Amino acid sequence: MADKQAPSKSGWGQRIVQLPLWARLACAAVLTSAIVLLSKWLILLLLVALGLWPIVLLIGLVVLGLVSSRRGGWPWMRAWLSARLRGLVVPTLSVAMALLIGGLVIMFTDRAVYKALGDGLVGEALGLAFGNLARAYAALYQGALGDPFRILTALGRWLGGEGIQRLVGAVRGPSDSLVQSVPYIFAGLAVALGFRTGLFNIGAEGQIGIGWLAAVIIGFSFTGLPAAIHLPLSIVVGAIAGGLWASIAGILKARTGAHEVITTIMLNYVSFRLSDWLLCGPLEFTQGTCRTRDIATSAYLPRFLDHPVTLHWGFVMALLAAVVAAWFLFRTTWGFELRTVGANPDAARYGGMSVAGNYTLAMFLSGCLAGLAGVSQGLGITHNIALGFSAGYGFDSIALALLGKSHPAGVVAASILFGVLRAGAGRMQSVAGIPTEIVQIVQSLVIVFIAAPAIIRAIYRLREARREEIEVTILSRGWGA
């Protein structure tokens, strides 16, 4: 469902499209290499911007205000904002509500608070409760987005001529969030692509494992290959392995009608036990470790900056995957077929599309994306695969696809949100002593509110949005009654 206004071509776009092929390729090459060369600085800029998001937001508003004063003042700005932000209202309020309720849980799950209440010391109890809340959420924020004052100071010192190390250290929080969001983006896209085709791929967790395993095997099996061959080879093999694994469910569905919810859940267990056996058996590095050897450095996904910033090229891959997925789904006839099959298989058959073929294709592509989530973890973070690698990214990704309304852009946004929460959770536990499970409560509440937007609308007295129900009907078809 591409909206009608979208393909308005700017003058530049038009001019580039009219160039001959070689010139266009050259343009692309120049642009790509420029981005690659500047990647370190671009990423640093991104991380600083994330850490200083209030300032960025302010600048954005000021720029928007300047533009709007030229284009038609406040009404224009209001229309511009409401057109772009309307879809964000419910998710934003959901996150706010979830944090609020999570906050209540943090406040009132402390024994000391109840003791004070029981002794009739209301003031003291409330003080304790709010103290808990403040410490917990402060730690969550710093773990996820860094300390803005520290970033500002470091930025000032760096601009004043000091080394970059302090600044890199200060943006560790934003980097951690983005690192966490990488597998989320891939896996979320995988589930979203399935949803769009009317498939409920619950097997992302297993496909992640298979992709991870395959990429790592390629990674340590070859030594002495140049990185330019070794890295892409590992990535591609990992993706295809995930895709083939998922295709089992796809083919079963296409051929026999076996419901993908059942088959993908079962394939999850098969992949867990298969990797258990491989990791503690044939592929074990040294006795008792239950993990593989480390991959050759030529298969490492390179990092942008030095320690402690671990953000790697998997992040750019994930963003690219989102762009490609969006293009594929909404701008190609293949995507049109997938979406038609997802929205109405009978009409797809009527229109001459192969429903079974599209199920298989969608499952393969979905598996490839999930496999890439594993690849990015294996080649970017752990550089091996160990027993118990499953960190729940695959299961969370179902929620992400729902949260992002099965749209690649939405999935990326939701993934970054979940990455932020996940990155913050660790620090919240270590600094404030609040268990990481609180973050899971918050994540679950976000899903609850997104899945039942009527709650949020009732609380905030929002008017009914009709469009959203359309999306929900597409998603719910996945349960294929």
Place this chain on the structure above:
Amino acid sequence: MAPILEVCNATKRFPGVLANDRVSFSLDRGEILAFLGENGAGKSTLMNILYGLYAPDEGDITVRGASVAINDPNDAIELGIGMVHQHFQLVPVFTVAENIVMGTEPTRFSFSWRTLGIAGGAAAFLGFVGSVFALDSVGQWLVASAAGGAAAAGIYGLVALLGLLSRSGFRRYFAISAVCSGALFVVLALALGDAGRIPLLVFLALLFAAASFPAIRVLSTALDRGTAARRIRALSAQYGLAVDPDALIESLPVGVQQRVEIIKTLYREAEILILDEPTSVLTPQETEELFQIMRALADQGKSITFISHKLKEVMSIADRIIVLRNGRVAGEAKPAETSEAELAEMMVGREVALAVEKGPAAPREVVLEVTGLTAEDRRHQPALRRVDLFVRAGEVLGVAGVQGNGQTELVEVLTGLRPATSGSVRVLGRDVTNAPPRAITELGVAHVPEDRQRDGLVLPFPIFDNLVLCTYYEPPFAKGPAVQFDQLYDYAERLVGEFDVRTPSIALPAQNLSGGNQQKVIVAREFSRPIKLLIAAQPTRGLDVGSIEYIHRRLIEKRDEGVGVLLVSVELDEIMALSDRIAVMYEGRIVGTVNADNVSREQLGLLMAGAEPQGEKEGMPVG
């Protein structure tokens, strides 16, 4: 006698549309009032206003002489207004009785021993749970919960007696019960000499007040179930609505499901029944039964308004007819004093040709040839038994028959959507038996499917996507895998204009179009390709007079262009008006093929009922 319902100058605007423009009407007790109008004339909007689903922008509604505001369906139900929606609101896996009781949880808290008992019990339970937090010994817990239960029951009873909870609002319930139980807990804590815990107890009281609301509603519904079946039986007997209260909804035919919906409204003591296109889902027999029921209801004093766009039905059942056009009242009539043609003119706003003008056919070569075709239906029962037929370019072959005699399967086999078990299908001389749908489409076969929402459209997709459902992969709409949106939009704009699809934008999802316009989208798509054979199944089902006229004209245009047309319809009038030859199907066979010019309705009716054709077969060769 004063009318039971009066609507004065009701106006409703939607973005870009004036759905109702100062509509006024009145409804008497025991009257059947029909609203007639084209799709999109504002009938449903008006009914939804009456049922509280939409708020009118202007206008007054008077029920039993008192001016009322209907803000939601609960208000409507309290006023004795019940609605049967076009798409039933039933849960398939629940029984009839469960479906009827559902949603009738007490919406007002009047004084009754039952409510009192439930409230007391709920409070006692919650008080027990609360005292576990607050107090120290088991003995104290029990005393607290018993005292709490008794006192809460007393307070609830008092509140109910005073009528403070006559409305269902959660907020009011919450406020009252929070104050009550909060006070109770505080008194309790003071009595037990534990004043220090008052803050905690107040907090708990708030929680309990919130939690007990759904508990009370659910519990009292559960108690209601026993009496429900008895009342349902009584209602069925009173109005002649035969329904088994213990049957599962999914096991019932559509006509009976509709009866359940009607009983549901009666169960809620509706005096005014709103039926939204009640006949659109029914077979002719079921329609007849429905009309008997409506008559019985009206005779016993119920007032009925119903929506329809079928002239015949309105003429046969309504006491009075109001015609809506473009959101306004276009006229009012009594069936005895008007004619179908007059009503049609009021509906459409111009004279409507109820009969189709067509010249004689000029048939040429055979484009579709079916020999010995057999196929099975969804349940693997034989649906087609050696069907032979042919269609020539430039003629319309009508396939008549009572619904469910194999027509659906015939069309599906011809278009590649259902496998044939034996026999052959040849299109333009090529064997396409069991060929994939696309191969058949690409030969120049167009298909207007029987179920336009299931097969013909992808409802959530915009109109422009639906217009290329069969050709999206071909130039100019695609270049390689890339969709060419510019061409696609231009094409869609052109077709929407050419086929008069009423829509604000080509980007509107197909589901937001009215039925007639949805069908126009399909017709636009199928007629705008270079085609040799057109297979149209029930092309005008559920459409209004104007759209029917339009589609009929287009069909004949295609015939005159030299396209072979296979028209499948259960509407005998349609078949007779459009066809050059008529094949009658009965139990999966073609029982006779006759010339349309010299056959009567009675002869066709006999064939459709399975009678052997009498003597002449009009010299039509078979196969």
